[in-house]
Amino acid sequence: MVDRIAVMSADVVVRALRAAAEPTRLRILALCARGELTVSELVHVLGQSQPRVSRHLRLLVDGGLMERFREGSWVFHRVVHEGPMAGLVRTLLDGLDPADAGLAPDLARLGEVKEERARAAEAYFRRNAAEWDRLRGLHVDDGEVERRIVDLLPDARLGTLLDVGTGTARILELLAPRLDRGEGIDLSREMLAVARANLERAGLSQCAVRRADMYDLPFQAGAFDVVTIHQVLHFADEPGRVIAESARVLRAGGRMLVVDFAPHDLESLRDEHAHRRLGFADAEVEAWFRAAGLKTAARQHLSGDPLTVGIWLAGKRPAAERTLEEVN
Template sequence: MSHEVSELISFTAALGVLRAAAEETRLRILALLADGELSVSDLTDILGQSQPRISRHLKLLVEAGLVERHREGAWAFFRLFDGHAGLVDSLIGGLDRAGAPLSEDRARLEAVRSQRAETAQTFFARIAPKWDRVRSLHVPEATVEAAVLEILGMRPVRSLIDLGTGTGRMLGLLASRAGRATGLDSSHAMLSVARANLERMGLSRVDLRQGDIHAPPFGRGGFDLVLVHQVLHYLDDPARALREAAKLVAPGGRLLVVDFAPHDLEFLREAQAHRRLGFSRDQVSGWLAEAGLGAVATRDLVPAGDAADQLTVTLWLAAETEVAILSEDARAVA
């Protein structure tokens, strides 16, 4: 994803930024964060310095507006601040990344990522059989993903958020099309899986946050595409989740919901922790209308055959007005 300077930076602010960067460890930290967010523990392992020392450098970088910090349970992650990303990219881009010490830092970064990926995959291996059981009941994931791309059309995406991102699969599908991409999930373990998956795909600058879908930690109107993919059936109050999701939609933006149509597979409640056995077109459309998104296009993905244990996947694409909702590509499949 490209990062552009959103506004001109004052001389005083530029001087502060450059002073903060003009120290060996802090410049190495900025070079590492240019490849994606990292925790204090990650940076300690990579740079071979004490946690208090790394924390002090990070504090200075945060105060200078070069780096931003967010919590994920007991963990703290750091990433380059978007507001100065263009200035930092210019600075880092001119460095010889193949020479010492940056080449050694990058080699240790890859080792940290490999360990993180191994840990994440060990966790996911334990839960994958349950997910595979549900996937076997509906059309293939590739079919769902193709439908998502088709209904969204080719309209540019400035900012995307995936609520309940899980393993980051939807971010992997859509992040490269967005100027800025964010994933939110309540589970630190699932975010670890998502982080490893996205890094493997070369999408290390996606912003992953831990938080509650019923109270997302973002301001109103910050995203022109909001995604709620296979999440609602886990929730006690899906209507509330959609009301909160709608608040995140920027003027002229869209909200895409993907979930199951009504079914009677009761075993999913106990075996998979499903709280709801699917949703009708009118039910979700009504919730979206109540949330202020009155224009809704829908599409059903029905499995082949007439087996009683097969699930239909429904897509709902909503916006404030019919004009804002779809490109011509998406109208054709609504």
């Protein structure tokens, strides 16, 4: 960690430390380290005016500690996760006590913001569980996506598979004939009810679903040969953390397949379908893979109108290889 910091010039480090050396800005850093946030979310959590929060954010971005990116009408802010500055940010934040009187109320309010968002998404899936299989195919050709998934996982036997955010268990159904065991997890009881009915009707006794949170999977490290995350990440507050937690339960040499939208500007998906993110660029997904000890093996794009689907396949690197890269 120390040698990562040492590769920056003294000027750069001084500018970064100056940016961080102010109570509100340190609070912002601590909040954004827990997921990317919009200005209005930060205004709500910090209880300060929008111009003040924007000014602090600008200084943090100028100091190299944070980055901002626009998606439709929303602008997200997050702490940098790669490069030498990420090491400096981690060092600053690791030493911060979350129970500190200046920070704990912020973290509690952030928890409320996230819970409110999760409730809205859950309500959406509750309303739409019965109709989900039709809704899923509304913007993309499901059949073509599924053919690509099958092509990217060509093995005669796939072993054990976890489908994260399984919804109606379509991915389990698709791959079940080649599975020794398939598990699906989802937060929505209504989606799980449809999933159970689908698996039962198809007679897929090697597959089961259960209620669990994708940020805290109820499985041991290395439990699965394959993990799939199909059209789930755009609902996530912290997509990188979903990938990291999924990578944890993957065995070394195991594969992760992520399917989601490429960047788009269909803002209506936020209002009508509870999406948080408007798709993902290859670089973003692949940075999350790297951070989780995964190596990109394939990326494909299925162009559609108005949405393009991205499919990303990665392999989990053996522990020894991952440690070697950390050291270097």
